[in-house]
Amino acid sequence: MLAAGAAVAVLAALPLVYLVVRAGQAGGDRVVAVLTRPRTWELAANTVLLVAAVCLGCLVLGVTTAVLVVRIRLPAPGLWWVLASLPLAIPSYITAFAWLAAWPGLNGFWPVVGVMVLACTPYVTIPVLAALRLADAGPEDVARTLGRGPVAAFATVTLPQVLPAALAGSLLVALYTLSDFGAIALLRYQALTWAVHASYTGTLDRVTAAVLALVLTAFALAMVLAERRVRRRATAGRAVVATRRADPVSLGPWATAATATGLAAVAALSLLLPPAVLASRILRAGTAPDWVDLARSAVTTLALGAVAAALVVVLAVPVGVLAARYRGRSVGVVESLAYLGHGLPGIVVGLALVFLSLGLLPALYQTAPVLVFAYAVLFLPKAVGATRAAVERVPTSVEEVSRTLGRSALGTWFAVTGRQAWPGIAAGGLLVAVTTMKELPATLMLRPIGLDTLATDLWQHTSMGAYGAAAPAALLLVLVASVPAWFLSERGRRR
Numbered sequence: 001m002l003a004a005g006a007a008v009a010v011l012a013a014l015p016l017v018y019l020v021v022r023a024g025q026a027g028g029d030r031v032v033a034v035l036t037r038p039r040t041w042e043l044a045a046n047t048v049l050l051v052a053a054v055c056l057g058c059l060v061l062g063v064t065t066a067v068l069v070v071r072i073r074l075p076a077p078g079l080w081w082v083l084a085s086l087p088l089a090i091p092s093y094i095t096a097f098a099w100l101a102a103w104p105g106l107n108g109f110w111p112v113v114g115v116m117v118l119a120c121t122p123y124v125t126i127p128v129l130a131a132l133r134l135a136d137a138g139p140e141d142v143a144r145t146l147g148r149g150p151v152a153a154f155a156t157v158t159l160p161q162v163l164p165a166a167l168a169g170s171l172l173v174a175l176y177t178l179s180d181f182g183a184i185a186l187l188r189y190q191a192l193t194w195a196v197h198a199s200y201t202g203t204l205d206r207v208t209a210a211v212l213a214l215v216l217t218a219f220a221l222a223m224v225l226a227e228r229r230v231r232r233r234a235t236a237g238r239a240v241v242a243t244r245r246a247d248p249v250s251l252g253p254w255a256t257a258a259t260a261t262g263l264a265a266v267a268a269l270s271l272l273l274p275p276a277v278l279a280s281r282i283l284r285a286g287t288a289p290d291w292v293d294l295a296r297s298a299v300t301t302l303a304l305g306a307v308a309a310a311l312v313v314v315l316a317v318p319v320g321v322l323a324a325r326y327r328g329r330s331v332g333v334v335e336s337l338a339y340l341g342h343g344l345p346g347i348v349v350g351l352a353l354v355f356l357s358l359g360l361l362p363a364l365y366q367t368a369p370v371l372v373f374a375y376a377v378l379f380l381p382k383a384v385g386a387t388r389a390a391v392e393r394v395p396t397s398v399e400e401v402s403r404t405l406g407r408s409a410l411g412t413w414f415a416v417t418g419r420q421a422w423p424g425i426a427a428g429g430l431l432v433a434v435t436t437m438k439e440l441p442a443t444l445m446l447r448p449i450g451l452d453t454l455a456t457d458l459w460q461h462t463s464m465g466a467y468g469a470a471a472p473a474a475l476l477l478v479l480v481a482s483v484p485a486w487f488l489s490e491r492g493r494r495r
Contacts, residue, residue: 004318006330009337011315012377016217016340018352022210034211039195044215047191050112051177051219057117058173061266062124063166068259070132073248075256080263082486084125087270088431089481091438091455092119093182094474098274100186101281107188115183118270120176124169126431127389130424131165132158134393164392168385171339174223175381178216179345181441192216193345197441206351213348217340224339225332275478281471289472294457297473298480301437301453304368305484308375309433312383313425315376320387320425321413325396339381349374350445371446375436382435383428390424391417433484437477454480 023031034040069080096115099106181193192212199209251259282289316338323335353374357365364370394417402412418425440455447456454477461470 005322005334005338008315008319008380009334011373012380013337013340014356015349015352015377018355019210019214019217019348021355022206023214026207026211030207031211034208035215040212040215043190043192043195043212046109046189047178047193047216047219050109050116050189050191051174053109053113054116054120054177055170055174057113058121058124059166059170061117062121062169063128063162065121065125065263065266066128066132066162068263070129071248072256072259073250074260074263077248081129083263083267083271084129085122086482086485087118088122088434089438089485090119090270090274090478091182091440091481092116092180093186093440094278094458094478095119095270095274096183096186097474098277101277102273109189112184112187112189115187116177116180118266119183120173121270123172123176124166126427127165127169127386128162130427131162131389165389168389171223172382172385175220175339178219178223179378181345181347196345197347209348213345216345216348220340221336224336275475278471278475278478282475289469293452294454294472294476297452297454297457298476300451301455301477301480302483304372304375304453305433305436308372308379308436309429309484311372312376312380312432313387313429316380316383316387316428317425319380319384321391321417323384323388324391335384338384346374346378346439346441346443347445349377350442353377353442353446366446366448368448368451371443371448374442374446375432375439378439378442379432379435382431383425386428386431387421387425390421390428393424394420430484430487434481437481437484 065084068074069077069084074080092115095118096111099111099115179193181197184191184194185197192215196209196212196216199206199212250256319334319338322331353370354365357370398416398420399412402416403409407415437453438455440459443453443456444459447453452460454473457473458470458477461473
């Protein structure tokens with residue numbers, strides 16, 4: 001298992017080869033000059049401030065949403081599960097485009113934070129929803145009998161049980177925010193991703209861009225290490241078997257209406273506003289879209305998402321099992337390397353694979369396998385986090401019983417661990433599929449000639465200022481990505 005995980009980590013770390021080579025070509029003096037200039041420190045500070053604000057907003061909104069959906073008796077309970085998950089289908093750059101269309105001139109730090117929080121909150125909400133449904137309510141009952149109120153009992157007893165899931169989701173939020181470019185560029189916020197893109201496409205200064213990307217990588221590594229330390233303290237490496245599941249609490253009619261109104265307002269901002277703006281753009285354009293090309297792009301988008309999700313799940317299983325079941329420095333290195341790809345901008349991963357494919361296997365340049373591999377590098381952390389959380393929920397005692405009955409380690413995985421953890425692993429695959437459909441920079445660089453996705457169609461029209469022509473592709477992208485997002489929400493709700 002360690003060998004398989006190490007092989008996956010090496011594949012995920014391949015973009016670092018490109019960054020190190022580019023930075024090394026300039027020599028130490030040039031690297032130091034880029035790192036110590038005031039502009040680099042300003043960009044780094046802007047990035048850290050943005051990541052902190054978005055993580056805090058997503059943590060508060062995601063945990064609050066999950067608690068309200070699971071612990072409060074609401075009308076149409078299944079609807080709120082779906083509404084909490086569907087924002088995954090809307091790329092941050094589409095939400096930013098909708099906000100700009102609704103409020104022209106919007107730009108700066110707080111608009112970016114608002115867009116990113118709405119786009120990334122499901123990364124926290126979905127795992128916390130599942131953790132709350134599986135949390136043991138017995139200790140909370142004991143706390144209530146000892147005189148603690150319902151809020152205090154929940155905060156001190158139940159909340160620590162869901163903290164690992166919230167932290168794992170917050171890590172994905174931080175890494176997504178680190179690597180996001182579309183919303184940051186549209187809303188004119190100067191972060192490290194914006195500077196990397198400007199260096200590559202504007203000044204063609206590949207060395208400066210590589211050094212700045214290495215700074216992003218260092219940030220990503222620091223986040224992974226911090227999350228692991230907090231998670232290990234919270235879980236102590238043990239699975240929890242629930243003795244009683246908490247039932248939803250009935251509130252008064254006014255409190256229930258206020259809760260539903262608050263959840264509906266968040267859903268309206270994240271789900272209704274972007275499609276409404278896109279529909280208005282289509283009506284203003286006054287010309288019929290090319291439905292044949294759009295259908296072809298939609299099929300390509302779905303196919304790439306499905307293939308990438310399958311590959312990422314296969315790669316994530318050994319890393320997730322190692323992180324959930326074993327401790328040690330080597331395991332920590334493997335898990336950290338697996339997370340690094342998501343901390344890199346898509347344009348950096350794309351350029352790295354262009355460099356590596358041309359240098360090692362020129363026949364693979366601009367082919368679908370290289371594009372799918374780029375998706376695997378970028379989105380492996382999503383499946384690793386889901387796999388790790390799912391395996392951690394399987395008690396080690398049932399694995400030990402299986403081994404004593406004569407099953408091998410591999411047989412125990414397929415018969416016991418994998419069977420119980422499969423719903424969580426599949427949820428990670430669906431999350432990868434949704435994110436793959438929205439990916440833009442690496443797709444633009446690595447896609448085969450003549451192969452278009454809905455995201456590249458949208459970009460091609462937007463880059464020419466044809467916002468009305470871009471609206472059909474954007475709206476169809478939202479609808480297509482909603483399919484796996486809906487299945488993800490349904491799986492979580494049923495479990």
